[in-house]
Amino acid sequence: MTTDIGIIMGSQSDWPTLREAAHLLDELGIAYESRIVSAHRTPDRLWDYGRTAVARGLKVIIAGAGGAAHLPGMMASKTRLPVIGVPVQTKALSGVDSLYSIVQMPRGYPVATMAIGAAGAANAGLMAAAILAIHDDALAARLDAWRAALSASIPEGPRDD
Numbered sequence: 001m002t003t004d005i006g007i008i009m010g011s012q013s014d015w016p017t018l019r020e021a022a023h024l025l026d027e028l029g030i031a032y033e034s035r036i037v038s039a040h041r042t043p044d045r046l047w048d049y050g051r052t053a054v055a056r057g058l059k060v061i062i063a064g065a066g067g068a069a070h071l072p073g074m075m076a077s078k079t080r081l082p083v084i085g086v087p088v089q090t091k092a093l094s095g096v097d098s099l100y101s102i103v104q105m106p107r108g109y110p111v112a113t114m115a116i117g118a119a120g121a122a123n124a125g126l127m128a129a130a131i132l133a134i135h136d137d138a139l140a141a142r143l144d145a146w147r148a149a150l151s152a153s154i155p156e157g158p159r160d161d
């Protein structure tokens, strides 16, 4: 199985958030790799990852970072692959810093920016799956089934706990 998705994050401390994306990809049977690639601490690693991503066969990159979250944007500047950005929730500014750092890209280098935190990371996994499903009927069927199961799990009315 080829590795379709690269999950990259700025720090080990981002993994509890980005793991939500990994869980979704596991559920949907999509191959991925996960790497720590910091825009500030390992800029050469970032450069090499972006430079070789297409040739290595990756299709989509999920990039999560917190604070001055330059990783998704820098990766988008280095590869034409779709980059899905995940703003990691921070202690100081609750992740609004991460969100603003990721979402306000200049014209020409888009990052598909998700919500702050765990929900955003899970949605990044689903968004990556939806992109791959355009050309993969079997994956499209699995994604449809996943969505139907979520829908079916929602009760019609609230209960008193």
Ligand code: RP5
Residues within 6 Å of the ligand: 009, 010, 011, 012, 013, 014, 038, 040, 064, 065, 066, 067, 068, 088
């Ligand atoms: C960012 O700084 C990382 O993406 C992380 O969210 C944040 C804090 O990193 P650590 O100090 O926990 O390594 O680069």
